[in-house]
Amino acid sequence: MNKYSGFSGGFSAQLQAFADEAKKDIDLSFREIVIKVGEALIRLSPVGNPELWAENAVAAQHNQEVANHNATLRSDPANVTKGGRLRKGLKVNDSMAIKGAAGYVGGRFRGNWQFTIGSPASGELETIDPNGADTLGRIIAGVGSLEAGDVAYIVNNLPYAIPLEYGHSEKQAPGGMVRITVDRFQSIVSEILARRKT
Structure with missing residues (x-):
């Protein structure tokens, strides 16, 4: 038995604990x-989103223009009833179908x-x-x-x-x-x- 043998067990255990902790930290970082x-x-x-599909571009643009037109009408108080709805005959109810929209998620x-x-x-x-x-x-x-x-x-x-x-x-x-x-x-x-x- 040499004079350093009493220290080797404790030092080895400390090194192993350090290595284990370092590996755990590396694993957590990797994850x-x-x-x-x-x-x-x-x-x-x-x-x-079917509205963004190329085949639906014309329909989506048309529907957006109709919505914009109705919004512009709504911004004029003379076009709106006391209940906040557009007066009869002003609202445009014309829309084009978006293909692939029925039931598509x-x-x-x-x-x-x-x-x-x-x-x-x-x-x-x-x-x-x-x-x-x-x-x-x-x-x-x-x-x-x-x-x-x-x-x-x-x-x-x-x-x-x-x-x-x-x-x-x-x-x-x-x-x-x-x-x-x-x-x-x-x-x-x-x-x-x-x-x-x-």
Whole structure:
């Protein structure tokens, strides 16, 4: 037994405790980064809105002009009854049908972001999630077992994912979702690491 042997057990235990704590902190940071990336992808994802579809552009414009015309009429007190309604015969009730609107609910694209560890998900989901809350909840639940060194995937396998990424949704996602998130990735990491230091 040498003169240092009495200290080695305590020092080894302290080093191991430090390593365990550091790994735990790295794992938590990694999980938080993946959640933020998923949140950005979901938030940037367009939600189907038939009024924005090219095939409905004329109808949507016509309907907006009718609404503007009626609003202009309403702004003149001489055109409004004491009850606040337009006088008979003034209101224009002409509208054009928006195709795809009957029963259509957007949000399938947002609902198809899938998180996996080790290999990317295959297949599509039937999930409709217009606000993205359920999809983000799935990602948050999935990252619970994620550890530093794992490979994390967030994918969307719908056939129109690539067209949406490259400008198919000119009004809602002209710059895509993945490209914007990749551009912001370093700031996401820096923000999370800075917050964890405090």
